[in-house]
Amino acid sequence: MNYLAIDASTEAASVALSFNDKIYHRFDMCPQSHSLLLLPMVDDVLKEANVSIADLDGLIFGRGPGSFTGVRIGIGVAQGLAFAADIPVVGVSTLQAMAQQAYDHFSHRNVLSAIDARMSEAYVGLYQVDENQLMQPLLNEAVMAPDLIKAHIDDVISDDLHGAGSAWDSYQDKMASLGDIVVDEKVKFPHALAMLKLGAAEFAKGNGVDAEHAQPVYVRDTVTWKKLPGRE
Structure with a gap:
């Protein structure tokens, strides 16, 4: 097609x-x-x-x-x-697309996508690859303060998690509360x-x-x- x-x-x-x-x-x-x-x-x-x-x-x-x-x-x-x-x-x-990019380019199977939403908030989505090699949401997309994200994802997934998006640049200090998530610098948008x-x-x-x-x-x-x- x-x-x-x-x-x-x-x-x-x-x-x-x-x-x-x-x-x-x-x-x-x-x-x-x-x-x-x-x-x-x-x-x-x-x-x-x-x-x-x-x-x-x-x-x-x-x-x-x-x-x-x-x-x-x-x-x-x-x-x-x-x-x-x-x-x-x-x-x-847009959040799912970034997660798909992270999988297609780097084979990351679990991705937290976060882009700057202004007003000290981030648009956030959590994704995992399926059997068809497509990233699927584990949670509904949302907008929230960056320092609140960790509490929402810890009971869903915490291992082998990678990050994608512009929020890590915009809110470096607050996003640091997520811990040692490897962020793909080539997948910001x-x-x-x-x-x-x-x-x-x-x-x-x-x-x-x-x-x-x-x-x-x-x-x-x-x-x-x-x-x-x-x-x-």
């Missing part, structure tokens, strides 16, 4: 295209310039592959959490492209490449929707970090 993935949820912007078993991608650190760069990046990969949006089976977007403005820009671009080409869309978690794999799995489950139904996930209204059903 042929998919385009788009993400603008953090300081980084990225696109990735899978077409006829070949991968094309772009990544750029561009704080506050997503609206200017995202469409040209999409155009670049499409031209490189010599395809159009209408040739694709679906479009994948970073649904958040992340920058409110960035998430909206990414979804807006995804909706516009998908609507014009009449193809379905599916959203992928989500990349559309990882979203290709996760999004394809969602399409395979039949979770694609029409463009107008694409929804962001902000998690600012999350007040507790609840365990997922079946993991109580």
